[in-house]
Amino acid sequence: MGFKTFCFKKSLWLFHFGGASCNNCDIEILACLTPKYDVERFGMVLVGSIRHADVLLVNGSINKKDKPRLLEIYEQAPKPVLVVAIGACGCTGGIFAEGETFAGPVDKIIPVDAYIPGCPPKPEAILAGIVKLLGKN
Amino acid sequence: METYLFYFLIYPGFLFAAVIGAFLSWFDRKITARVQFRKGPPLLQPFYDFFKLLLVKETILPARGAKGVFLAAPVFAVFGATMAGVFILLPLMNITTGFHGDLIVIFYLLTIPSLTYVIGALSSGNPLAAVGASREMKLIMSYELTFLLVMAGIIIKSGQSIDLYQIIQIQREGSPFIGSFSGVLLFIVAIFCLQAKLALVPFDMPEAETEICDGIFIEYSGTPYAMIRLSKYMLFFILPAFIIAILMNGIKLEGIHILWAILKLLAVVLLLTLIRNTNPRVKIKQAIRFFFTWMNLLAIIAIVLAIFGL
Numbered sequence: 484m485g486f487k488t489f490c491f492k493k494s495l496w497l498f499h500f501g502g503a504s505c506n507n508c509d510i511e512i513l514a515c516l517t518p519k520y521d522v523e524r525f526g527m528v529l530v531g532s533i534r535h536a537d538v539l540l541v542n543g544s545i546n547k548k549d550k551p552r553l554l555e556i557y558e559q560a561p562k563p564v565l566v567v568a569i570g571a572c573g574c575t576g577g578i579f580a581e582g583e584t585f586a587g588p589v590d591k592i593i594p595v596d597a598y599i600p601g602c603p604p605k606p607e608a609i610l611a612g613i614v615k616l617l618g619k620n
Numbered sequence: 621m622e623t624y625l626f627y628f629l630i631y632p633g634f635l636f637a638a639v640i641g642a643f644l645s646w647f648d649r650k651i652t653a654r655v656q657f658r659k660g661p662p663l664l665q666p667f668y669d670f671f672k673l674l675l676v677k678e679t680i681l682p683a684r685g686a687k688g689v690f691l692a693a694p695v696f697a698v699f700g701a702t703m704a705g706v707f708i709l710l711p712l713m714n715i716t717t718g719f720h721g722d723l724i725v726i727f728y729l730l731t732i733p734s735l736t737y738v739i740g741a742l743s744s745g746n747p748l749a750a751v752g753a754s755r756e757m758k759l760i761m762s763y764e765l766t767f768l769l770v771m772a773g774i775i776i777k778s779g780q781s782i783d784l785y786q787i788i789q790i791q792r793e794g795s796p797f798i799g800s801f802s803g804v805l806l807f808i809v810a811i812f813c814l815q816a817k818l819a820l821v822p823f824d825m826p827e828a829e830t831e832i833c834d835g836i837f838i839e840y841s842g843t844p845y846a847m848i849r850l851s852k853y854m855l856f857f858i859l860p861a862f863i864i865a866i867l868m869n870g871i872k873l874e875g876i877h878i879l880w881a882i883l884k885l886l887a888v889v890l891l892l893t894l895i896r897n898t899n900p901r902v903k904i905k906q907a908i909r910f911f912f913t914w915m916n917l918l919a920i921i922a923i924v925l926a927i928f929g930l
């Protein structure tokens with residue numbers, strides 16, 4: 484592993500995109516940042532601007548209104564950026580998959596690097612997913 | 621010529637200030653984590669962040685902004701921080717004696733980073749960055765007068781000396797300025813000015829993450845953002861060092877005094893960190909009122925006390 488990848492993996496800054504979610508996954512993502520789970524141990528912090536992001540966390544089903552926004556956000560992120568689809572909605576569409584306004588799961592719109600299933604996934608599952616993502620490349 | 625280049629680029633200038641500042645910013649994050657009962661980032665985290673931004677990330681330029689100014693602003697921020705750092709650290713570390721009137725030059729150089737942030741933010745053409753920039757400008761205008769009054773207090777206490785080296789020497793011969801009534805008041809005021817200069821939490825409205833998404837830095841990515849981070853690291857070291865120089869009788873780098881120097885530095889940074897962790901962000905209006913009324917009043921009281929030799 485080169486110096487560049489090492490630094491990249493040691494300092495992943497997260498940006499949170501919430502689609503049309505039921506708000507439960509959002510809360511579980513925030514739980515990862517709280518004292519009990521504390522992802523800052525791995526150098527991860529939540530950033531306010533997509534320009535600083537290294538990881539795009541997408542949760543919730545993506546409906547027709549969300550789709551252009553998600554694409555816009557993805558294009559504005561400085562590359563390399565990793566995309567993590569969180570929750571059953573993010574991975575497949577979950578209970579919204581047959582809905583009228585559903586515009587496809589996240590991986591139909593942008594390339595996804597990791598899937599974390601669950602409805603909602605526990606913070607432990609999200610951490611496990613991120614650790615797997617770090618070990619991937 | 622070579623020695624000056626060495627001073628500016630390696631020790632005690634650019635490289636030294638950046639490395640120490642990075643460690644101090646880790647200290648700040650670790651203490652923050654401990655205050656919130658978290659574990660906190662690893663020791664080399666600021667270096668990982670910096671090299672990731674510098675080497676790995678793509679740089680995106682705003683489509684409708686002034687691209688040249690946008691890219692030049694972070695370079696000038698690092699430049700301003702380096703120059704201020706050299707002029708503060710040379711007398712502080714007893715390497716050279718500085719020049720006549722360097723206190724005033726330092727005062728102006730210390731505003732350069734904040735000013736360049738404003739210029740960079742405005743040139744990006746982003747409305748949220750413009751909001752951040754206008755807040756930063758108001759903040760500069762409110763704390764700068766107060767900071768000037770602190771300097772005036774120091775000059776009066778040191779018997780009309782405007783040389784940093786002489787101010788340190790006067791404190792070494794007598795007692796440190798912080799050991800008097802007016803000194804304590806000046807220290808309190810100076811700490812709040814530092815808090816605003818570093819944009820730490822009660823006064824972080826220019827980059828308020830939750831309301832205007834990092835405000836003045838919203839459009840920066842990749843290498844320019846790495847430069848901004850670098851200037852922030854350096855300011856995190858040189859501003860506390862400046863307080864130590866003007867109020868806490870400087871530092872000596874020999875034998876047991878090195879330990880003292882480190883303790884003083886960590887104590888000032890710890891104070892800043894604790895203030896930032898125990899206060900909510902105030903509105904810009906409140907910050908202006910805080911500096912214009914209360915801090916200026918405190919500084920003027922300190923100056924009057926200093927004139928009477930207290």
Ligand code: SF4
Binds near residue numbers: 603
């Ligand atoms: S995956 Fe489940 S918890 Fe998460 S947003 Fe969808 S419905 Fe809500």
